[in-house]
Amino acid sequence: xxxxxxxxxxxxxxxxxxxxxxxxxxxxxxxxxxxxxxxxxxxxxxxxxxxxxxxxxxxxxxxxxxxxxxxxxxxxxxxxxxxxxxxxxxxxxxxxxxxxxxxxxxxxxxxxxxxxxxxxxxxxxxxxxxxxxxxxxxxxxxxxxxxxxxxxxxxxxxxxxxxxxxxxxxxxxxxxxxxxxxxxxxxxxxxxxxxxxxxxxxxxxxxxxxxxxx
Numbered sequence: 001x002x003x004x005x006x007x008x009x010x011x012x013x014x015x016x017x018x019x020x021x022x023x024x025x026x027x028x029x030x031x032x033x034x035x036x037x038x039x040x041x042x043x044x045x046x047x048x049x050x051x052x053x054x055x056x057x058x059x060x061x062x063x064x065x066x067x068x069x070x071x072x073x074x075x076x077x078x079x080x081x082x083x084x085x086x087x088x089x090x091x092x093x094x095x096x097x098x099x100x101x102x103x104x105x106x107x108x109x110x111x112x113x114x115x116x117x118x119x120x121x122x123x124x125x126x127x128x129x130x131x132x133x134x135x136x137x138x139x140x141x142x143x144x145x146x147x148x149x150x151x152x153x154x155x156x157x158x159x160x161x162x163x164x165x166x167x168x169x170x171x172x173x174x175x176x177x178x179x180x181x182x183x184x185x186x187x188x189x190x191x192x193x194x195x196x197x198x199x200x201x202x203x204x205x206x207x208x209x210x211x212x213x214x
Contacts, residue, residue, distance in 0.1 A: 013051045016041045017065075020058050021103035029059055029110050062104045063111070063121060069094055069101070070128050080136035081191070082199055084129050085183055088159055089203035092175045095163055097210050109164070122160075126152045141195050151190070158182055176202075 019041025023032040034055055038045050052058040069090045073079060094101035108121045129152035136142050142151075162182060166175040183201030191199060 009051075012043055012047050016043055016048055016051055016058070017062065017100065019043070021062055021065075021100040024059065024062065024103040024107055025099050029055070029107055059107050059111070062100060063107050065098075065100045065104045066091070066094070066108070066121070067124065070125075073128060073132065078135065079132040080139065081133060081141050082204060083132045084155065085199065085201065086203045086205050087128070087132075088155075088179050088182070089176060089207070090205065091159070092163070092172075092179050093207045093210070095167075096172050096175060097208070105163070109160070122156055125156045129155055140192065141198070142190050143192060146190065 016037065019039070020032075020037045022040045023036040026032075027036070032055070034045065034048060037055075037058065038048055041048070048058075052061070070087060073083065073087070076083060091101075095105060111118050126149075130148055133142060133148045133152060137144065137146070137148055142148070159179070159182070162178045163172065163175060166172045166178050180201050183199075187196060187199055187201060
């Protein structure tokens with residue numbers, strides 16, 4: 001019985017997160033009420049408050065969803081520059097196909113830029129990039145004179161701007177193309193000529209098919 005209750009509670013929690021993601025993705029943090037979340041999730045307000053004490057707690061949980069994209073990085077035996085390239089395409093794919101990631105990124109931009117400035121999500125991605133690019137530089141895949149911390153900061157800022165611009169201009173239909181452009185322009189600057197053919201600006205991962213658009 002206890003296990004069945006736990007399973008039902010988890011199903012409810014996931015429904016709340018899905019409903020909140022749909023609401024935040026459409027209207028942002030300030031434009032979404034808890035009544036909107038309840039409506040989208042199909043749960044009671046009591047159930048919502050059982051799992052999340054406030055709208056901000058719900059938003060913070062969704063903001064952390066983006067890091068599922070990078071959760072496999074610590075298990076990679078030899079992370080490097082291609083790992084970072086692939087991560088940018090994985091994130092692009094998530095933004096196009098996963099409402100939770102879209103909502104989380106929208107909330108990160110709102111919180112990080114305007115409402116309650118918080119650099120933590122950006123710093124986390126910068127650290128992830130640095131942890132991949134440092135061994136890449138040690139292997140000779142990145143010019144030794146480049147500052148890897150500064151490069152990681154640049155990449156996170158560039159991706160953020162690219163995805164926002166793509167969202168505004170094409171609803172992210174061209175996001176993978178724009179990310180590929182980023183790497184096509186950067187790789188000749190970052191990588192010694194004799195190592196350049198090792199890297200693929202379009203990424204090396206098989207991403208799941210995207211849902212059809214109307």
